[in-house]
Amino acid sequence: MQSAQGMPQTDPLAQLKDIHVPDNVAVWPLDWGWWCLIALCLAGTISFIIYLVKKRKFNKPRRDALKLLASISSSDDNWPMKINNVLKRTAVTYFKQQEVAGLYGNSWHEFLLKTLPDRRKNNMSDSLSTLHSQQYAPKCDNKHFDECSKAANAWVKHFKVTTPAKSKGMQASQKPSSFDQQKGQEATHA
Numbered sequence: 001m002q003s004a005q006g007m008p009q010t011d012p013l014a015q016l017k018d019i020h021v022p023d024n025v026a027v028w029p030l031d032w033g034w035w036c037l038i039a040l041c042l043a044g045t046i047s048f049i050i051y052l053v054k055k056r057k058f059n060k061p062r063r064d065a066l067k068l069l070a071s072i073s074s075s076d077d078n079w080p081m082k083i084n085n086v087l088k089r090t091a092v093t094y095f096k097q098q099e100v101a102g103l104y105g106n107s108w109h110e111f112l113l114k115t116l117p118d119r120r121k122n123n124m125s126d127s128l129s130t131l132h133s134q135q136y137a138p139k140c141d142n143k144h145f146d147e148c149s150k151a152a153n154a155w156v157k158h159f160k161v162t163t164p165a166k167s168k169g170m171q172a173s174q175k176p177s178s179f180d181q182q183k184g185q186e187a188t189h190a
Helices: 032-058 060-071 079-094 105-114 118-135 142-158 178-189
Strands: none
Touching: 032 060, 060 079, 060 142, 079 105, 079 118, 079 142, 105 118, 118 142
């Protein structure tokens, strides 16, 4: 076919060239955005692991106290004094020794209640009062053992503390556990 001007007309599709496919995108080296994402993920993971390790160390005296409370039974001589001893040692570990060591009687009872969250104070007030009264009774009444033991366990699990007490530049979580020391003393006296 000829066009109106007299020139041979060619097929326009024949003039098209094949599509140029770009090179495959390489995975390596990574773009800077991916490096930033990897760095953030690593930093977050490391921070989370450090947090868990510190929390575990911080709560070790609590776990030791719960084990000691579980080892006290109603058949033990003077079980209220033993329960109170565990509570006092736990408190000395987490709070300033000067603040806790001299407390006894009503002031000790008030300290135990003061360190509990508000929602637990009402539930545990009577049980801790029972422990307080049993401690100074001439003969322990074993029917109150379960109530007192549960109150002591609940206090150890739920008392409020923001940071461990500092003693001679060491945090409580770095000090040797007073619970381990007592176990050694009890073994030598047995």
